Structures are given as C-alpha cells and as structure tokens.
Amino acid sequence: MAARVSLCFLVEEQYRRDGMPRSVIHQLRAWGHRVDVVRPGGELLDLNTLVERGHHDAWVLKTVSGGPGLGLLEAAAAAGLTTVNDARSIRGVRDKARAAALAAAHGLPVPTTWAAARPRDLARIPAARFPLVVKPADGSSGRDVRVVERPEHLAAIDRADQGLLIAQPFVPNSGVDLKVYCVDGRVYATERTSPLHTGGRKAPDRPVSLDPEIAAIAARVGEVFGLDLYGLDVVRGPDGPIVVDVNDFPSFGQVPMAVPTVSRAIVELARGGSAWQSMPRLRESRFEEPLAVGTL
Numbered sequence: 001m002a003a004r005v006s007l008c009f010l011v012e013e014q015y016r017r018d019g020m021p022r023s024v025i026h027q028l029r030a031w032g033h034r035v036d037v038v039r040p041g042g043e044l045l046d047l048n049t050l051v052e053r054g055h056h057d058a059w060v061l062k063t064v065s066g067g068p069g070l071g072l073l074e075a076a077a078a079a080g081l082t083t084v085n086d087a088r089s090i091r092g093v094r095d096k097a098r099a100a101a102l103a104a105a106h107g108l109p110v111p112t113t114w115a116a117a118r119p120r121d122l123a124r125i126p127a128a129r130f131p132l133v134v135k136p137a138d139g140s141s142g143r144d145v146r147v148v149e150r151p152e153h154l155a156a157i158d159r160a161d162q163g164l165l166i167a168q169p170f171v172p173n174s175g176v177d178l179k180v181y182c183v184d185g186r187v188y189a190t191e192r193t194s195p196l197h198t199g200g201r202k203a204p205d206r207p208v209s210l211d212p213e214i215a216a217i218a219a220r221v222g223e224v225f226g227l228d229l230y231g232l233d234v235v236r237g238p239d240g241p242i243v244v245d246v247n248d249f250p251s252f253g254q255v256p257m258a259v260p261t262v263s264r265a266i267v268e269l270a271r272g273g274s275a276w277q278s279m280p281r282l283r284e285s286r287f288e289e290p291l292a293v294g295t296l
Contacts, residue, residue, distance in 0.1 A: 005270040006034040008056040008076075010069040013041055020251050020262070021062045027263040040068040047072075051079045058082040058270035062249055065094045065140035084269045085248050089226040093246045097137040097166050099225070103243065106224045109217065110243050111168035119157040122167050127151055129169050133196065133244075137164035140247075147196050170196075171237040171244070176203075178234040178241075180210070180218050181252050182227075184265040187218045190254040194235075207254045214241050221246055228274055229265060 009025055016022075016039070028035050036056070038045065040063065049055075050072075059076045061083070063069030070090060077087035093099045100113035112129075115137065116122050125132065127150070134157065135145040147170055148154055159165075179190045189210040193202040210218075214234060221232050221243065231250030235242045252258040 003271075004033050005057040005267055006055070007036070007266065007270060008050070008059045009035060009037045010040055010059065010061045010063060010072055011037055012063040012067045012069050013039065014064050015062045018062075018251075020258070021060070021249075023259045024263050024266070027259050028266070031263070031267075033267065038072070040072050045072070047075065051076050051081060053080065056081065058084050058266070060084045060249075060266060061087075061090065065138045070094065082270060082273050084266055085227050085229060086274050089274075090248045093225055093227070093230075093248055094140075095137060096135070096139065096245075097164055099246055100166065100168075102224065103221075103246070106220070108220060108224065108243055109241060111171060114167045115164055116167070117164055119154045119159065119165065122148075122165065123151040123154050125151070125167065131170040132167045133170050134165055134167045137166050145195065168244070171235045171242050173235045173237055176236075177244075178208075178214065178236065179205075179231060179250075179253065180214065180234055181231045181250060181255050182218050182222055183229050183252065183255070183262055184268075186261075187215050188252075188255045189214070192253075205254050207256070217241060217243065226274065228269055229262065 007028065009021060011021060025035050025037065038050070059073055059081060061069050061073045070087070073083050073090065074087045077083050092102065097113070097115045100110055103110045104113070114122060114125055119134070122132065122134065130151060131147050131149045133145065134148050136143065139145065146157070173194070175194050176191050177194045179192050181188045181190070187210060189208050190205050191208050192205045217234070218232060221227070222230060225246060227248055229249050231247045232243050233245040235244050252262055255261065
C-alpha cells in the first residue's frame, strides 16, 4: 500500500461549506491520509509549530484573493515546504495585471489590457475600444466585474479603495463562456452562461468536448504560470478563443469524478512536488463517467 501523506488545507471562511474543497478533504481522509484544516481568518495560529518541517507533506490553499491564506502559504514555501499550487504561481495569477502582462509576453491569446487606480483615468482609452470590461486587479469570483459601454459611464464606478483596476475590450461572443479545468494531466471543459450576459435565460452548465486549439492553450497556460491544478475562462470571439481569466484551484464544476481526481492529484503532488515543468501534453478527457459528489 502506498504511503499515507499528511496535508494542511488553508480554507478561508468563504469556502468553509463549499463542495470544493470540503469533499476533497473528506475523500482524502477516507483514503487514510491525514488532513488538518486551518482557517486563516478565523483562529490564532502558532506559525512556528505550523510550518515545522516534516509536520505536513504539503500545504493546499483554497482562499479568496487578498485574503490572509496566501501569505501563510508563502510562509510555508519560504520554509521549504511543498505547496499546492506553487505559492509563487498563485501570486502570479492572483494579480490580474501581472497575469495579463505575463500571458501576453508569452504569446497567449489575451485581450489588450490597461491598468489604472482611478476609474476616470480609464477615460483616456480611445472611445473606439469601448465597451470595456473593468474589474479589480485583485478580484476573484466575479467580484465587481462590469461592462462599461462608453467613457462617460466610468464616472458611475464608485470605489471605496484605490486598488488597481484593469480594463480590457469586451470580446463579442454568444454569451456563453468556456470554463476549462486542468488536473492530473487532463483538461475538461464546461459551458457556462457568462455573468456579463444580460439577455435571455441563463442555461445550466454543461460539459462539452474541447477542440485541440483550446486544449493546447490550456497546456501552455499551465507551463507559463507554473500551475498544477488550475482553470481558465475562455471566450470564443470573432478572431478565435481568448483567455480572459486564469484561476488557481477552481471549483472543477462538471468535471467527471472531480473529487477523487483532484484528491489523487493532490496526493501525487504532495509526494513528488510540482510537476508543471515536466507536465505532459494535456489530453482531452471524456465525459461518460458519472460525477462524484462527496460530503463532509
């Protein structure tokens, strides 16, 4: 029997009751692995004990952008501990301005991106590039993402802080986003009604086949950002697929057998460390298998 692993899951308050990661934690424990759950925003933490070498084989993060969990994960990485995903890679995709620049520099199909701390400064973008999608550079879960139709509409954006905003031209599309999930050397795709879609009825999410072009883009995203478990949001525009967001440890919604698949990948990463540098070409996965639903 393979050796058991010991894992520390950093789970912030927003995700305490979510199926991902609760069901994964349940699955790992059912297989006999040790899983400690730490709530970065809800308890006093003894950092010296927590990051003691050998106490955990790997740390796993499920947290919101800007939350305290990433700092703890980086502390573990600084102490030489294995993290899932690599802490530097997570920081790279959480900063959407940095992620957009890195993606463009490596030739990934991403929109032109502007950044500004004040909404009014975005009015200097040529009017011909509107409508724009405007969102916080440190946002997550679709928070404060909006479509701005004309430069004069920027004045309506009310901001309580001076954090960085990014703006990208709105990509004309059918109103359906493609959610691409990558785990264990495989790629899965789900169609989802765009949160920016304002007309018609919202259709339920559904798994779909993935064409080789988007599968190759997904593989390249993993390589560029150094991610092992990740997702990307793709819009099919008039000039082809465009990557509009990259996420570390997404929900893996509609992935067949998601819970055991993700759980198995975490165990392998805990044993062997990040595999992104030698990641095999991602293979399109099939959808004949039923979804697994786990509970704690």
